Amino acid sequence: MDAVLFDMDGVLVDSEEYWVTFEREALFPDAVPDETVDLAETSGMNYRDTYDYLATTYETAISREEFVCRFEAAAEEIYTERVAVLDGLHELLAELDDRGVSRALVSSSPHEWIELVLDRFDLEGEFDHVVSADDIEAHSKPEPDVFEYAAEKAGVPPDTCVVVEDSENGIEAGDRAGTTVVAYRIDAHGDIDLSPADTIVDSADELRATVLELVD
Template sequence: MTAVLFDMDGVLVDSEDYWVEFEREELLPVAVPDADVDLAEVSGMNFREIYDYLDEEYETAITREEWIDRFEAFAETLYTEHVDSLDGLHDLLAELDDRDVPTALVSSSPHDWIGLVLDRFDLAGAFDEVISADEIEAASKPAPDVFEYAASEVGIPTEECVVVEDSENGIEAAARAGTIVVAYRIDAHGDIDLSPADVVVDDAAELREEVLRLAG
């Protein structure tokens, strides 16, 4: 039996373009004005852990509280007004349900942000498990912890779980967990290392095809 574990940002919703612009243009110039940070370093990480990473590596110019406030304010607007869901998402989830394939939404975002997405796109109850790395004792991606936890929650061995991820850290985390990794290539991340993935897809139709094949 197979389970499918979906990342949220960049996979289920097209939020990464917005996050990249926000972090590159508004947040990082204020938080680490003297550093040239490659966003691939922090993509896929929980936003609180991003602050800790930047503070350790570069020393930050704003407080942790200001960092969190800026993120939370932007997230509220982003998830309620701007993002679109993956094309054909409801049909894909319905097909997996018809095949009795367990599904999970697995995200580094806080549960409140996940809830905004579930409400906006009528996805409440669409996944067997909804897991926020922000709520469990797990190291942030690229550590494999969150996917190992998700696999245990759906009751499927990691090696029989299909993970759909878009970020370099997320892809590495899924690979380190021993899952079957589908890398969803999006423009927001540019030229990142996709080599740990088992399959690379470039659009929603190809993603659906590969997920259904692997879950078959």
């Protein structure tokens, strides 16, 4: 394997538990008050695409502008005050660097949110490439666009890439891109479909060991 493509939310930082609480308890009941939305439907999507999906699939009760503003306010708090970084991340990135394996952060989040995480956890320069879905005219996960683009940026074929993902949409996107997918199972997502993944891990230690085994 020539490159490892890490999702950010739920993998590099434990933000999904906060996003799930925010969406389930505060945002979605206002946005689609007459429906109970399975959060797996939108997990891994860019937040702007999330509104578009809800508006198309259900009947929304708030404007796109309000939805976006509330998401952006939540992001500031979640990334600067709440999240913790994956245990052993710096050591894992250093070991991949020693092996000559390209490291990319690939997220549906905008660059502004990614920079909050990079700054807070001293990760600037730790990735060879930082890719946001905003970088390309792409469809959100589960479409494979963002992982295909990240592989292109790394200069390697997708089938020589490992994708580390936690969400159902992200796992499907990595599979559809033709990568080897490591599914990181976290409590925030509950019982989601992990079947497209090549490997499933349940802890940070297992994630690190599996990634290093795949690239060796």
